[in-house]
Amino acid sequence: MTPVLKAKNLCKGYEVGDEVITAVCNINLTINKGDFIAITGKSGSGKSTLMHMLGLLDTPTSGELILNGKNTKGMSERELAQVRNTDIGFVFQAFNLLQRTTVLENVMLPLIYSRIPNSEHEKIALEVIEQVGLSHRLKNKSNELSGGERQRVAIARALVNNPSLILADEPTGNLDSKMGEEIEKILINLNNEGRTLILVTHDEDLAKIAKRQVILKDGAILSER
Amino acid sequence: MNVKETLSAALKSLLLNKIRSFLTMLGVIIGVFAVISLVSLVGGIQNYVEDQFEDLGSNLIFVVSGNVGGGSSRGFGSAISSANLKEKHVDIIKSSAKDYVDIVSPQIQTYVTVKYKTHSEYCFVFGTTFDSDKLFNSHTYKGRYFSRTEQNNSARVAVLGYLLANKLFGDENPVNKTIKVDGKSYEVVGVLAQKSPDYDESLILPYTTVMNNFDSTSITAITAKAKKGVNLDEATRQVELALLRDLDSDQFTVMTQEDVLQSIGSILNILTIALVSISGISLLVGGIGIMNIMLVSVTERTKEIGLRKALGATSNDIKRQFMIEAVLISMSGGIIGLIMGWLSTLIIRNLIKASVPFWAIPLALGFSVLVGVVFGTYPAVKASKKDPIEALRYE
Numbered sequence: 001m002t003p004v005l006k007a008k009n010l011c012k013g014y015e016v017g018d019e020v021i022t023a024v025c026n027i028n029l030t031i032n033k034g035d036f037i038a039i040t041g042k043s044g045s046g047k048s049t050l051m052h053m054l055g056l057l058d059t060p061t062s063g064e065l066i067l068n069g070k071n072t073k074g075m076s077e078r079e080l081a082q083v084r085n086t087d088i089g090f091v092f093q094a095f096n097l098l099q100r101t102t103v104l105e106n107v108m109l110p111l112i113y114s115r116i117p118n119s120e121h122e123k124i125a126l127e128v129i130e131q132v133g134l135s136h137r138l139k140n141k142s143n144e145l146s147g148g149e150r151q152r153v154a155i156a157r158a159l160v161n162n163p164s165l166i167l168a169d170e171p172t173g174n175l176d177s178k179m180g181e182e183i184e185k186i187l188i189n190l191n192n193e194g195r196t197l198i199l200v201t202h203d204e205d206l207a208k209i210a211k212r213q214v215i216l217k218d219g220a221i222l223s224e225r
Numbered sequence: 226m227n228v229k230e231t232l233s234a235a236l237k238s239l240l241l242n243k244i245r246s247f248l249t250m251l252g253v254i255i256g257v258f259a260v261i262s263l264v265s266l267v268g269g270i271q272n273y274v275e276d277q278f279e280d281l282g283s284n285l286i287f288v289v290s291g292n293v294g295g296g297s298s299r300g301f302g303s304a305i306s307s308a309n310l311k312e313k314h315v316d317i318i319k320s321s322a323k324d325y326v327d328i329v330s331p332q333i334q335t336y337v338t339v340k341y342k343t344h345s346e347y348c349f350v351f352g353t354t355f356d357s358d359k360l361f362n363s364h365t366y367k368g369r370y371f372s373r374t375e376q377n378n379s380a381r382v383a384v385l386g387y388l389l390a391n392k393l394f395g396d397e398n399p400v401n402k403t404i405k406v407d408g409k410s411y412e413v414v415g416v417l418a419q420k421s422p423d424y425d426e427s428l429i430l431p432y433t434t435v436m437n438n439f440d441s442t443s444i445t446a447i448t449a450k451a452k453k454g455v456n457l458d459e460a461t462r463q464v465e466l467a468l469l470r471d472l473d474s475d476q477f478t479v480m481t482q483e484d485v486l487q488s489i490g491s492i493l494n495i496l497t498i499a500l501v502s503i504s505g506i507s508l509l510v511g512g513i514g515i516m517n518i519m520l521v522s523v524t525e526r527t528k529e530i531g532l533r534k535a536l537g538a539t540s541n542d543i544k545r546q547f548m549i550e551a552v553l554i555s556m557s558g559g560i561i562g563l564i565m566g567w568l569s570t571l572i573i574r575n576l577i578k579a580s581v582p583f584w585a586i587p588l589a590l591g592f593s594v595l596v597g598v599v600f601g602t603y604p605a606v607k608a609s610k611k612d613p614i615e616a617l618r619y620e
Contacts, residue, residue, distance in 0.1 A: 052614050055535070057534075057535060057613050057614050057617075058614055077539060077540060078539050078541075081534070081537050081538060081539040081542075082537065084534075084535060084536070084537050085536060085537020086537070090535050090536070092617070096528065096531075096532045096617065098529060098532075099241075100241055101237070105237075109532075109533070109536055110536040110537055112230045112234070113533075113536060113537035113538050113539075113542065114537065118227075118229075118230070157536075161537075
């Protein structure tokens with residue numbers, strides 16, 4: 001089976017003056033189709049840096065990242081943008097919806113950067129909005145929604161291009177426990193449907209919903225279970 | 226992201242902040258409005274001047290004091306300040322160029338206060354000859370023009386312009402009534418038919434009367450009418466030769482209607498360039514306003530930029546979106562300014578025959594688009610260079 005994502009000796013360092021500070025080092029990770037993996041660790045352990053690299057928002061200082069069999073090393077900015085658009089779906093802690101823009105428009109946003117014909121955008125968006133149970137909120141603006149509904153819109157937006165990998169960064173971090181549970185259920189259901197998910201969180205309880213857990217410490221993998 | 230989607234995204238973004246977008250485009254609106262209004266106003270003045278001269282007829286020769294045009298830096302100013310033309314020069318033209326011109330009329334111009342009963346008006350006085358009505362195609366619609374005898378006797382007789390008669394007399398017939406001009410009594414012998422604003426508000430007196438009763442004794446201009454069948458250029462040359470017997474070549478200028486129109490046209494062209502340049506400054510200020518607001522917008526929407534990049538937007542997509550927003554603002558401002566300029570032209574048309582020249586429309590719109598491109602580039606490049614991780618973290 002071809003892994004969806006394979007990280008080989010992934011490292012990221014930042015130059016601060018004359019010194020190089022290593023944020024993440026020697027990360028080796030294989031994520032297969034249908035995996036649900038939680039990356040956990042304390043603050044400063046390198047979770048966010050690793051997530052940014054796995055999401056192709058940041059480039060590693062060394063090592064390789066192979067996504068769906070394609071080595072991302074040396075890809076141009078345009079190629080990386082295209083891979084992010086088609087192969088990765090992001091769910092952020094702060095939802096990151098466009099303000100005063102409707103649910104439908106927010107969900108359609110990744111499609112405008114894709115090669116999918118305009119005529120199909122609405123149909124595709126309506127399908128994923130139905131999947132997260134927000135068909136009755138289509139014309140509502142993002143600021144008219146509850147926190148849980150906003151995160152469901154963000155999940156719909158992550159699904160709209162049918163990506164091979166969904167990256168969720170603290171998806172329940174801004175929600176109360178009831179709404180958090182709703183989102184957890186949606187993530188579990190998505191995985192049950194065969195989607196591959198990476199969950200980045202410091203919340204041990206949330207990490208338990210994942211099938212695998214990778215614990216980071218000081219930028220390296222401490223343990224994996 | 227195709228152009229249609231970029232346009233739609235830019236339009237939505239502008240509509241989210243309607244008041245701010247409108248205030249941003251205000252500089253461009255004022256600039257384009259000013260350019261269109263001023264160009265149509267100057268065009269209207271040019272049309273008006275041309276109409277006035279066409280009314281006079283095309284076979285007139287004008288003589289003014291000083292060297293107008295002809296390389297003199299003093300230009301028209303010298304014609305006003307110098308007083309080289311005298312009554313004798315009228316006689317010189319009449320005798321020396323008699324085979325080329327048939328009416329030769331001096332003009333003296335001044336301003337006086339005219340009074341009838343309790344009404345008084347400060348008006349323009351046009352001192353001329355008894356036959357100047359034929360020269361300038363003016364007709365009396367009440368009474369008559371003054372006669373040769375009245376001119377020779379410096380009689381205190383007056384012909385009123387159409388509007389001046391209305392202002393002083395209202396519905397009353399002015400003919401044979403007495404008016405006071407600078408405190409002296411004058412008999413109104415006629416009222417001119419409506420002609421042009423200059424004429425309509427004037428008081429026409431025999432030039433001899435003006436010379437004897439006012440301080441202005443110098444002749445402002447001499448107008449001659451070329452005889453039928455005579456070549457106008459030849460007649461002009463003969464008038465010039467006649468005057469050279471008594472004056473130096475730089476003491477007077479002989480012009481035909483075409484020369485006068487050309488001179489006025491070149492002055493108006495310079496005026497147009499000057500006024501359009503001044504209004505252009507407003508467009509420049511408008512452009513700076515656009516750049517300022519676009520920079521604010523880039524900062525405010527940092528998180529959105531990060532999100533778009535995370536979702537697949539390239540730097541070029543972001544650049545294009547912000548560029549199109551800037552151009553949309555400036556182009557919308559240009560269109561609103563154009564409509565306002567056109568409306569102001571409709572108002573100006575109540576006074577003079579003004580119209581928006583065709584070339585002004587693409588020029589104003591093209592310039593407003595250019596302002597958007599020039600002043601939108603820097604904010605757009607700045608937006609496109611934002612690091613997606615930093616942008617997503619921005620609060």
